Amino acid sequence: MKSKKEKIVDTAIKLFAEQGFHNTSISKVAEVAGVSKGLMYNYFESKDELFKHIFDLGAEKLTENFDPNRDGVLTKEELIYYLHDIFYKMQKDREYWILFFTVVMQPGIREIVLDRTHEIIAHMMEELTAYFTEKGCEEPEAQTRYFISVMDGVGMHYLLDPEGFPIKKVVQKIIKEFV
Template sequence: MSIKKDNVIKVATKLFAEKGFENTSIANICSAANVSKGLVYHHFESKESILIEIFTQTTDQMIEMNMETKKLIAPNIQLQQLIETIFTQLHQNKHLFQFNLNIMFQPSTKKILSKQIERRASILFNSVKNIFDQISQERSTMLTYIFIAEIDGIALNYLSVFNKYPIEMIKQELLNKYKNIK
């Protein structure tokens, strides 16, 4: 990917996270990225295609995080590593997570990304379920839903509800909870 295209994606992600997709124009993106509309339209057909590209890239990052986790053998260790990775990414890529949160609550973006959202949800669910299958076949589906809901709730509270959210303490509690799950 070209440096300018990458910059447009980075700037658009930040603007979509801060202002929302609906309130961000191509002109806003061009101005903040210090590029021409021609350059943006050279790489992207529309604002919607920028949104799809961002969402696809974040999904690919999630898949990559999951691949790192699969290198570990014990399922409890896989969960511990997954939790560590999620919290590291949540802290390091706050704008990306805010972007994801915003698009999930905006009907217009949810409609544009329906196929990508479904794909991501399926990948996420199946990868977490594979870990829980190793712990308890009969409870793996329910444990997967609970784990994903916990992560989503933590991310929501960290990104948009509390100013001084005790993210490190919560990570430790989650790590302790899943350390010896059976």
């Protein structure tokens, strides 16, 4: 059984995605989640704080198996593991990822988590750039941006058409090209 906090978070993700962040009030989240507005404020001091929490949950899922031993060095094996892991997570919890990306892309929302986004992206980009440098890429920063763009595109297309998208074959192509 889900805790009250988990129910609030799940409800907020759904409402933010369906109605937009700015059109969803804390009162509406509380009502749909079946909790009092006061209880909402026990967990989250504002709607922005609730969104930051939702973003952090997604960021944790996105990064938890990137450089899993946390030694600051991304190896070939770790990158392959990460590629399989992240798309497995999207497959396993497709609805969450669709809702999460829908909410993050709404105008005015990104600013709420901009600092956190830069922190997460900077860490991943730093390790990826070092990885591509070690591989001997002429332009490792450009290769890093290209890799991230490919991952974003594949993730979005997979989420839009999970039955028709050949995710296993595409992951193998990514591995062949980047690893």
